[in-house]
Amino acid sequence: xxxxxxxxxxxxxxxFGAAAASAEVPPxxxxxxxxxxxxxxxxxxxxxxxxxxxxxxxxxxSAARRRIAESLAREQGLEVLSGWPMxxxxxxxxxxxVPPGANLDDVVRRLSQDRRAEWAQPMNLFRARAAEGNTxxxxxxxxxxxxxxxxxxxEMHRVSTGRGVRVAVIDSGADAEHPDLIxxxxxxxxxxxxxxxxxxxxxxxxxxxxxxxxxxxxxVGIAPASRLLALRACWEEAAATLCSSFTLAQALQFAIxxxxxxxxxxxxxxxxxxxxxxxxAAIERGASVVGAVDADAINGxxxxxxxxxxxxxDRAGAASASILYVxxxxxxxxxxxxxxxxxxxASFAAAQIAGVIALVREVSPAxxxxxSAAWVRFPxxxxxxxxxxxxxxxxxxxxxxxxxxASARAGTAxxxx
Amino acid sequence: xxxxxxxxxxxxxxxxxxxxxxxxxxxAAQVGVASDYIYxxxxxxDGRPTPTASASYxxxxxWFVGGQVAETRFYxxxxxxxxxxxxxxxxxxxxxxxxxEVGATYSIFTHFAYWNYAETFAGISAQNWNLRLYYAxxxxxxxxxxxxxxxxxxxxxxxxxxxxxHLGAQHSEPARGGSDDLVFDASLGAGAKFERFDLxxxxxxxxxxxxxxxxxxxxxxxxxxLSAACAF
Numbered sequence: 001x002x003x004x005x006x007x008x009x010x011x012x013x014x015x016f017g018a019a020a021a022s023a024e025v026p027p028x029x030x031x032x033x034x035x036x037x038x039x040x041x042x043x044x045x046x047x048x049x050x051x052x053x054x055x056x057x058x059x060x061x062s063a064a065r066r067r068i069a070e071s072l073a074r075e076q077g078l079e080v081l082s083g084w085p086m087x088x089x090x091x092x093x094x095x096x097x098v099p100p101g102a103n104l105d106d107v108v109r110r111l112s113q114d115r116r117a118e119w120a121q122p123m124n125l126f127r128a129r130a131a132e133g134n135t136x137x138x139x140x141x142x143x144x145x146x147x148x149x150x151x152x153x154x155e156m157h158r159v160s161t162g163r164g165v166r167v168a169v170i171d172s173g174a175d176a177e178h179p180d181l182i183x184x185x186x187x188x189x190x191x192x193x194x195x196x197x198x199x200x201x202x203x204x205x206x207x208x209x210x211x212x213x214x215x216x217x218x219x220v221g222i223a224p225a226s227r228l229l230a231l232r233a234c235w236e237e238a239a240a241t242l243c244s245s246f247t248l249a250q251a252l253q254f255a256i257x258x259x260x261x262x263x264x265x266x267x268x269x270x271x272x273x274x275x276x277x278x279x280x281a282a283i284e285r286g287a288s289v290v291g292a293v294d295a296d297a298i299n300g301x302x303x304x305x306x307x308x309x310x311x312x313x314d315r316a317g318a319a320s321a322s323i324l325y326v327x328x329x330x331x332x333x334x335x336x337x338x339x340x341x342x343x344x345x346a347s348f349a350a351a352q353i354a355g356v357i358a359l360v361r362e363v364s365p366a367x368x369x370x371x372s373a374a375w376v377r378f379p380x381x382x383x384x385x386x387x388x389x390x391x392x393x394x395x396x397x398x399x400x401x402x403x404x405x406a407s408a409r410a411g412t413a414x415x416x417x
Numbered sequence: 418x419x420x421x422x423x424x425x426x427x428x429x430x431x432x433x434x435x436x437x438x439x440x441x442x443x444x445a446a447q448v449g450v451a452s453d454y455i456y457x458x459x460x461x462x463d464g465r466p467t468p469t470a471s472a473s474y475x476x477x478x479x480w481f482v483g484g485q486v487a488e489t490r491f492y493x494x495x496x497x498x499x500x501x502x503x504x505x506x507x508x509x510x511x512x513x514x515x516x517x518e519v520g521a522t523y524s525i526f527t528h529f530a531y532w533n534y535a536e537t538f539a540g541i542s543a544q545n546w547n548l549r550l551y552y553a554x555x556x557x558x559x560x561x562x563x564x565x566x567x568x569x570x571x572x573x574x575x576x577x578x579x580x581x582x583h584l585g586a587q588h589s590e591p592a593r594g595g596s597d598d599l600v601f602d603a604s605l606g607a608g609a610k611f612e613r614f615d616l617x618x619x620x621x622x623x624x625x626x627x628x629x630x631x632x633x634x635x636x637x638x639x640x641x642x643l644s645a646a647c648a649f
Contacts, residue, residue, distance in 0.1 A: 040441065042475040043516035044542035045508035046549065048485030059615040060445035060473060063648035066613075068443065087544050088513050115441050256513075257544065281513040 031244050033098050034081065034123040035108055036274060037072060038091040039065045039116070062092070068116050069094040076107055086249060086274075088256040088281040091118055093274065095246050119273060126248060126269030128171070128202045128234060128241035129292035130345035141219045141332035141340060147352055150327065151392040152405070153220060159400045162211070162223025162358030167262040168255035169207045169354075170248060172241050173198030174230040180212035180219055180334040181228075187258065190232040191250040198232055202241040205333035205343045206266050209351040210358070212334060219332050219340065222355025222392075223362075229260055234267065245272050252278040256285060261361055263287050264354035265309075266347030268294035268301030276306055283308040288361070288369050290354045292346035293323055308370055310357075314349035322372050325389050326352050356392045364399035374398075441477040446470070449615075449646030454487045454500075457565060457585055458602025458623030459630045460640060461500070463490040469646070479509050481520075491529065492631045501525040506538070517541050524557075532558035532631070546570045557629055562590040571608070579608045581619065589629045600627045606642075613648040 042061065066083060073080045073096050083094040098107050104122060111120035147153045166186075176185045176197060185207070190198060211228045212221035233251035234243035248265075252275065255263050263282055268291065279289050293313035294301030300323065304311035314328025328349035335341040357369050368374050376394035378386040393405035448470045454462040465488075473483035482505045489500040506520020519539045526532040534556055540549030548568050556563035567585040574580060582605050589598040606619030623638045 040443075040477065042443065042481070043479065043508040043510045043518070044544070044547060045481055045516070045518040046504060046506060046520055046522075046538060046540070047473060048471045048483045048502055048504055048522075059610055059613060059646065060447040060471070060648040061443065061475070063447075063613045064443040064445035064475075067649075090510060090513075284513055 031123050031125060033100070033104070034244075034246075035078075035096050035098055035104065035111070035120055036123055036245055036249075037069060037094045037096055037111055037120045038086075038118040038274065039068055039094065040118050041065070041085060041087060041090045041092050043090070065092045066094075069096075072096075072111060072114060072116060076110060077102065078107065082246075084246070084250050084253070086253045086278065088253055088285075089274075089277040093246065093249060095123070121245070121273055124245045124270050124272050126234070126243040126245075126267045128243075128267045128345075129294060129347040129350070130202055130205075130241065130266075130343060142214075144330075144332050144342075145219060146327035146331060147222055147355075147392070148220070150386060150389065153222065155404060156359060156393055156396055157220075157224070159403050160223075160359040160362045160396065162226035162355065162362050165223065165226045165262060165358040165361045166229060166258065166260045167210055167223065167226045167264065167354060167358050168229040168231055168251070168258070168260035169203065169210060169264050169351075170231045170233050170243075170251045170255065171206050171264070171266060172200035172203035172234040172236055172243075173232045174207035174228075175199030175204040175334065175336045176230065178204060178208070178334045178336070178338060180208050180214075180221075180340075182213070184211050184213050184221075184224075184228055185230045186227045187229045188232075189230070189251070189254055191247045191254075192232055192235045199336035200232075200234075200236050200241070201335055201341070202236070202266070202347065203230065203232065203234065204336050205331075205341065206264065206347060206351040208334035209331060209348055210264065210355040218334060222352055223358035225362075226262075226355070226358040229255060229258060231255060241267075243267055243269075245274055248272075249274050249278055252282065256282050256287070259285070260287055262354050262357045263289045264351060265290065265303050266292045266350045268292060268297065268304060271302045271305075275303060279303055279306055279309060283370070288354075288357045290350050290357065292350040295346070310353060310370060310372065312346060312350040312353045314344070314346045324353055324372055324375055325349070325377075327389060328352075352392075353390065356390070356395065359392075359396055360399055363396075443475045444472070445475075446472040446649045447615075447646045448649075449644060451487075451642060451644035453640060453642055454489055455621050455640055455642050456630075457587055457627070458600065458621060458638070459627050459632060461489045461491075461630070461632060462487075462497070463633050464640075465490065465497075467497075469644075479507050481506055481508060489526075490633060491526075492633050495528070498527045501527070508542075511541075515541060515543055526558075529558070529631075534558055536563075545572060556589060557631065559629060561629065563629065564588045574607075577609050577611055579610070581606050581608050581617065587627065587629075589627075598628060600624055604642075615646045615648070617642070617644045619644075 078096040081095040108120045211226045212219045214220035231251040233247040289309045291304035291309045293304045299305040311323045326349035329344045330342040331348045333343045376391040378391050380387045397403045454467045467488035469487045471485040475481045484503045486499050488497045502524050504522040508518040510516040521537045523535050536553035538551045551565040553563045565587045570582040572580040585602045587600045601624040604619045604621040608617040619642045621640045
């Protein structure tokens with residue numbers, strides 16, 4: 001009985017501590033002075049006294065790593081802000097704040113040389129690949145969708161709607177109450193702050209292009225029966241949509257843990273070792289990872305440039321065999337508040353490819369969609385500017401030979417650029 | 418002279434490797450209290466609360482050692498006595514999803530040294546489950562071989578809460594003139610983790626009394642177990 005009372009007292013104390021620790025921190029104002037330190041997470045193993053339970057992230061081990069992180073921070077004059085286990089790549093990731101006046105690169109170099117740390121890196125910022133200045137769209141949008149005109153989406157939906165395929169949309173907040181998305185989002189998580197629901201333009205558009213349910217007046221998602229995981233790792237600031245290494249890593253770890261089969265990353269930024277390792281782990285587990293190409297970056301930007309990631313661009317001009325080209329201009333998409341916009345950018349080209357992968361994966365459980373060679377392109381002789389773009393219908397036809405793509409090709413109309 | 422210098426260099430190299438290893442090692446400790454000490458479906462503390470303490474040390478190459486102490490009450494004993502269990506082993510990640518481990522434990526009974534016994538184990542683990550097979554040639558000092566297979570599962574219910582499930586089966590060699598013992602145990606419950614605090618509430622059941630254990634009462638086959646622990 002005494003033990004039970006003691007346990008309850010501890011429980012209440014723990015609840016109080018958790019509530020006190022959930023204060024919100026603005027994501028971007030401090031990101032420039034933050035770094036990440038990774039500590040080794042030992043493989044799970046027998047723990048004394050762990051009968052009837054036990055988990056990878058055992059409390060005692062977590063506390064030990066937290067202590068090491070605090071020790072590292074103290075020695076360098078830093079402050080530990082938060083930590084997050086990344087069991088998919090065998091590390092715990094800690095966010096440390098660097099005080100004003102300290103050289104960030106020097107701190108990262110010193111911590112990387114410390115044997116207690118696996119590695120350290122700057123907190124990188126990533127930017128969604130969307131053009132500014134979306135224009136409002138009106139009802140009956142299906143006929144205006146590039147996927148409808150170029151691929152005959154209705155024909156493709158006769159054989160596949162992406163049913164049961166788990167698609168992780170790692171982006172800004174998706175509006176789960178939008179008529180196009182009601183009932184479409186299976187899991188919603190926020191890795192930016194503590195708000196439960198956050199409706200933002202970029203994430204709502206990307207989620208809708210991939211998986212909108214096709215309401216009467218709205219858009220039809222490429223994979224309207226897929227299972228959407230809306231993982232908020234980005235936030236809107238002024239006219240931009242930004243994400244950090246840490247929020248993206250948390251979302252990737254979650255997507256891996258949830259066995260997402262398709263992971264969409266409509267964003268780009270500098271090379272990032274933490275995200276690279278998480279993407280490798282996702283690919284090793286069979287996920288298809290899609291990244292938007294930054295046309296201004298020499299290598300297309302990260303993660304599109306990372307090995308195994310399907311790089312998607314909306315500009316068919318600079319042809320590259322390793323990049324998939326999809327029309328990404330004036331794409332009708334849902335917007336927060338029950339509205340619709342025409343959106344433009346590689347972000348939305350990537351979202352369409354993520355949807356097509358979901359269609360293929362429904363009918364072909366282990367497709368080799370990671371190689372760009374697995375994708376069919378419209379030939380140079382295609383009419384009205386379709387040349388070079390992905391031919392999704394013909395790509396899906398490889399898995400479903402009965403699919404009739406002739407009408408799709410014959411009906412190819414002018415493609416927006 | 419050169420031989421001495423070589424030895425010194427080798428010693429220095431070994432020391433450097435050791436120091437580097439220690440620097441990257443992780444030491445963890447936990448203290449707690451439980452409403453009983455339930456081991457494989459059997460109360461080892463006669464249904465009474467027990468304080469517990471455990472520690473573990475993870476070396477960077479995958480080696481680990483640890484130990485635990487908890488209060489127990491056995492048949493023929495004089496009140497409570499601590500039971501110490503030391504463990505050591507090696508764990509290695511097979512993929513980003515799976516890892517394997519091998520190891521051994523040694524249980525030390527303070528007042529009944531002839532019950533002391535060793536047990537080996539091997540298992541595979543994923544993020545939310547593990548499967549282990551244990552073998553002891555002289556389980557609880559009874560001159561009986563024992564094999565125990567367990568499956569543990571956790572399912573997250575949110576950031577702090579998780580479901581916990583366990584299935585176990587113990588086969589013990591027959592005692593003189595007796596028959597084989599095959600006892601199943603299972604548990605289901607919930608756990609909550611807040612920072613360094615961990616709480617668990619479990620319902621535990623065994624298929625029938627297990628005669629292997631020298632406990633005062635082996636009739637109780639269903640238990641509620643409430644435990645709380647704080648990690649350092």
